[in-house]
Amino acid sequence: DVIDVRPLTGKGLFTYDPGFVSTAACESQITYIDGDKGILLHRGYPIDQLAEKSDYLEVCYLLLNGELPDAEQKKAFVNTISNHTMVHEQLISFYKGFRRDAHPMAIMCGVVGALSAFYHDSLDINNAHHREVCAYRLIAKMPTLAAMCYKYSIGQPFMFPRNDRGYAENFLRMMFSTPCSDYEVSPVLVRAMDRIFTLHADHEQNASTSTVRLAGSSGANPFACIAAGIAALWGPAHGGANEAVLTMLEEIGDESNIPEFIQRAKDPNDPFRLMGFGHRVYRNFDPRSRVMKKTCDEVLAELGISDPLLKIASRLEEIALEDPYFVERKLYPNVDFYSGIILKAMGIPTSMFTVIFAMSRTIGWISHWNEFHSSPNRIGRPRQLYTGAKKRDYPG
Numbered sequence: 001d002v003i004d005v006r007p008l009t010g011k012g013l014f015t016y017d018p019g020f021v022s023t024a025a026c027e028s029q030i031t032y033i034d035g036d037k038g039i040l041l042h043r044g045y046p047i048d049q050l051a052e053k054s055d056y057l058e059v060c061y062l063l064l065n066g067e068l069p070d071a072e073q074k075k076a077f078v079n080t081i082s083n084h085t086m087v088h089e090q091l092i093s094f095y096k097g098f099r100r101d102a103h104p105m106a107i108m109c110g111v112v113g114a115l116s117a118f119y120h121d122s123l124d125i126n127n128a129h130h131r132e133v134c135a136y137r138l139i140a141k142m143p144t145l146a147a148m149c150y151k152y153s154i155g156q157p158f159m160f161p162r163n164d165r166g167y168a169e170n171f172l173r174m175m176f177s178t179p180c181s182d183y184e185v186s187p188v189l190v191r192a193m194d195r196i197f198t199l200h201a202d203h204e205q206n207a208s209t210s211t212v213r214l215a216g217s218s219g220a221n222p223f224a225c226i227a228a229g230i231a232a233l234w235g236p237a238h239g240g241a242n243e244a245v246l247t248m249l250e251e252i253g254d255e256s257n258i259p260e261f262i263q264r265a266k267d268p269n270d271p272f273r274l275m276g277f278g279h280r281v282y283r284n285f286d287p288r289s290r291v292m293k294k295t296c297d298e299v300l301a302e303l304g305i306s307d308p309l310l311k312i313a314s315r316l317e318e319i320a321l322e323d324p325y326f327v328e329r330k331l332y333p334n335v336d337f338y339s340g341i342i343l344k345a346m347g348i349p350t351s352m353f354t355v356i357f358a359m360s361r362t363i364g365w366i367s368h369w370n371e372f373h374s375s376p377n378r379i380g381r382p383r384q385l386y387t388g389a390k391k392r393d394y395p396g
């Protein structure tokens with residue numbers, strides 16, 4: 001049931017809902033989730049169908065515009081995105097200001113926010129064309145910026161994007177090619193990368209998307225809003241979980257140690273949680289994790305890798321799904337549980353995992369930001385339940 005409190009605001013009634021467990025902050029037409037049934041729809045299309053039949057740029061078009069593109073619209077969209085992939089030469093100096101061992105998410109917060117300083121020609125948030133151009137710029141430049149973070153961290157020259165390559169292929173090339181050697185990308189890996197992008201594209205009002213919408217509600221420019229989203233995503237309870245899953249699997253180290261970690265996860269006095277398990281909205285299988293597991297199997301088969309961490313992951317999943325603690329709380333593997341293993345197999349370092357999530361989620365963030373500005377809106381201003389000191393006089 002939905003209680004619309006809009007008519008009551010101003011009359012002194014407000015709700016107290018820590019963690020926004022049951023409070024909608026907006027109306028949206030972009031993504032639908034039924035957490036009990038494990039359903040995720042983008043503009044009405046089930047995520048498993050999109051992951052199987054579509055590709056990331058098509059999903060970007062869908063999220064942004066509300067409909068799938070026809071062949072001509074898709075060609076034009078892909079062309080536009082390809083033409084926006086370069087970043088300003090001066091950004092290179094900005095990268096050079098960071099320590100080489102800086103976490104790539106720290107760099108991403110900075111460089112994405114800094115895009116506001118380069119694109120004064122499209123910052124009128126009330127102008128639909130400007131908003132559209134910002135969306136194109138962000139979708140197109142995120143892989144370039146992300147790959148630059150990686151290259152900077154290992155001291156290799158930045159690789160330019162190539163307009164004749166697809167979105168996922170271009171990203172992998174910019175990560176792994178050097179001026180001396182061209183990285184030959186396997187179509188299976190390209191498809192897997194594209195799927196990871198697609199599966200992370202949007203997830204309605206999660207912490208980072210809500211952050212983007214809230215920042216956007218003040219009229220802040222889109223690059224600053226997306227930088228705020230990247231900051232919110234970084235935490236291990238949200239996007240940082242894919243990095244944390246791998247760290248946890250490495251810490252477990254051997255199947256024989258799983259019971260000890262399960263025990264720790266169940267102990268109310270131990271802050272340890274099974275990373276990649278549980279979700280605020282899903283009380284059933286996350287539909288994305290099924291596709292992710294299948295993709296994981298395909299990638300490992302393609303690369304001929306038998307990853308011991310995957311064995312630990314599979315066993316952990318089996319044990320947890322039979323344990324009354326996890327069953328009663330409806331804690332299932334989420335999308336991050338398998339994505340880390342795929343990325344590791346592709347040779348992507350753990351510190352880049354959340355950056356890849358941020359790249360993928362940029363389309364969700366900017367679609368929500370655009371939806372906010374395309375309809376009547378007002379600044380977001382949550383209230384609080386004050387529990388501090390009563391009024392008192394300054395001593396003396």
Ligand code: ACO
Binds near residue numbers: 019236239273274334
């Ligand atoms: N391991 C062990 N116990 C857990 C876990 C877990 N991963 N997740 C939740 N629980 C327990 C809680 O301790 C709590 O138990 P209690 O009822 O005895 O107190 C119960 O399950 C409910 O948990 P909440 O914290 O209330 O659930 P909430 O909705 O607030 O948190 C969250 C959701 C943050 C995702 C949580 O499940 C978690 O920390 N998971 C691990 C991190 C993770 O994988 N994050 C990725 C989320 S998906 C994404 O961002 C793409």
